[in-house]
Amino acid sequence: MEGEKNSLNIILDSIADGVFTVDKEWRITSFNRSAERITGFSRSEAIGQYCYEIFRTNVCLEQCALRETMETKQNIINKELNILDKYNQEIPVSISTAVLRDKRGKIIGGVETFRDLSLIKELDKEIHEKYSFQDIISKHPSIISIFRILPDIARSEATVLIQGKSGTGKELFAQAIHNLSPRRERPLVKVNCGALPETLLESELFGYRKGAFTDAKRDKPGRFQLAEGGTIFLDEIGDIPPGIQAKLLRVLEGKEFEPLGGTTTLKADVRIVTATNKDLSKLVKQNQFRDDLFYRLNVVKVELPSLSKRRTDIPLLIEHFIVKFNKKMGKEIKGVSEEVMNILMNYAYPGNIRELENIIEHAFILCKGTHILKGHLPRYLHELETAGPEKKSIQKLEEEHIIHTLHTCGGNLAKAAEELGIHRTTLWRKLKRIGVS
Ligand SMILES: Nc1ncnc2c1ncn2[C@@H]1O[C@H](COP(=O)(O)OP(=O)(O)OP(=O)(O)O)[C@@H](O)[C@H]1O
Ligand SMILES: [Mg+2]
Incomplete structure (x- = not known):
């Protein structure tokens, strides 16, 4: 005993x-x-x-x-x-x-x-500090090198062009540049140039004078005036029509502009940050974008890689969003299961980081336990094979893309076919092959 x-x-x-x-x-x-x-x-x-x-x-x-x-x-x-x-x-x-x-x-x-857990927590913190900057999370070399120069970019008055696909963090970077700049106490004004027709966009940007058109009952300041002393963020810059391109060029060259229907010229003390998910140099070659404006905008270029090109960021981002949603929803979710990590590591993310964020948010709503399981993921992720990305065939990638598009179109075949740029019967045939009814 x-x-x-x-x-x-x-x-x-x-x-x-x-x-x-x-x-x-x-x-x-x-x-x-x-x-x-x-x-x-x-x-x-x-x-x-x-x-x-x-x-x-x-x-x-x-x-x-x-x-x-x-x-x-x-x-x-x-x-x-x-x-x-x-x-x-x-x-x-x-x-x-x-x-x-x-x-x-x-x-x-x-x-x-x-x-x-002290050591683990300390390491966690260290990794977090090393791989995050102004709420932007990444350990990808190209982004880490942007972190390093971002304070210098922000301090300068240089015009910045941020290029990246949808959901890669363009707005987040624009915000960081403003926050780190001497203009941080003044407004950051955002304009989505792709969302408005030409005349509206013009009056939105530069404002108008009373009587400029029938509905102009009084003077209205444009976004450039609202951003005075601060920063203007022109999103989807690739979409602005030629007339406005010329006006914008004047702002960049002479720091001045005229409101619609006005005769006086206004001064603009505004820092310009732009973003696009298109290849602007290609638009220049196709004569859809003025080359002189392009060179003015392209003083400092920040290129954000798609999430599928920086898969090592996926676990960091998952953790980041878990912390975020725990706070927001008052939950105590600790992580994702191994199976879920596998799925999330191998998915193609056409919607990039925003899509990953939405996936985690979706899972949060369904998850009642401490770990996110496969069943908590959106349906379109359930069918994915969890083989390594290198092993994935073109056919597999196509299947994923089709299923994803179908999902975003709410299961509407006609819409999905149009989105995919293929005929409806072709889509139907492909779906039959995949085994989706
Ligand atoms: N590196 C990152 N770390 C943490 N969160 C990120 C990161 N990149 C993007 N996000 C988050 O992803 C979402 C989308 O980012 P954002 O709106 O900046 O993308 P975008 O490139 O402007 O997209 P779009 O082209 O669709 O306008 C936001 O909620 C943002 O906070
Ligand atoms: Mg955006």
Whole structure:
């Protein structure tokens, strides 16, 4: 019996996790070496004391895990909490609990194991700091090098052109440039140049004078005036029509413009940041975009790679969005299952980071537990094969694209076919091959 107890102690002392046991009166009956190391209390100090005097957690009163286990007979696994060590230093730990029974199965107490998470948390923080800047998360070399020059870009008055596909973070970067610039106290005014017809866009940007047209009952300032002293962010710059391109060029060259129907010239002290998901140099070649304007806009170019070209960012972004939605929805989701990580690592993301963010948000609404599982993902991700991206055939990528498009079109075949640029019967044939009805 003594020998048995001795060898048990040797085993307990050799493991890296802290372990202690209590009797039914909550008095500590054993305390291993790692428990001594993590808490700072020696075994002789701990044994015989009430557990809450030695293992002082931030939840002892309201939700003692050991009490819960003793009452429900259910083990608790990897619950994260903080304890105070002997020197009142807060230490993050992950605990697990179980009941202790004697040979006849009678409950005689409980056992709690705990793992020191300080190092992990510190590393986490370090990685987070290293790979994030102004709410932008990335460890991709091309983006890290943008992080490095972003403060200099922001401080300068240079016009910036941000190029990237939909959802790659163009607006996020525009905001960061403004926030880091000396103009940060003044407004950042955003204009989506692709959303308005020509005449509206022109009056939106430059304003108009009373009487400029029938409905112009009074002067209306344009966005350039509203952005005075600050920054104007011209989104979808590739969409602006030729007439406005000329006017914009004047602002860039002479820092001045005229409102519609006006005779006076206004000064514009405005920093211009633009974004596009099109290849502007190509538009220049096709004579759809003035080359002189292009050179003026293209002083500093920031190119944002698509998410499929920076897959190592996916886990970081998933974590980032989990933290974000936990805060927003008051949940305590810890992560995604291995299967989900596999799916998310291999998906093509035509909608880039915004799409990943939407996927996580969708999963958050369905997830009731601590981890996001496959069933919480949007349906169109369920069918994806989880092979490595290199192994994926063109056919597979096409299938994914078709399924995704169909999903975004709400299952409407005609719409999806149009979006995909193929005939409806072709789409129907392809769907039959994939096995989607
Ligand atoms: N690197 C990143 N780290 C964290 N969040 C990001 C990152 N990139 C984008 N996001 C988030 O993804 C979403 C889309 O980003 P944003 O609106 O800046 O993209 P966009 O390129 O302007 O898209 P669109 O072309 O559709 O206008 C936002 O919610 C943004 O916060
Ligand atoms: Mg945008």
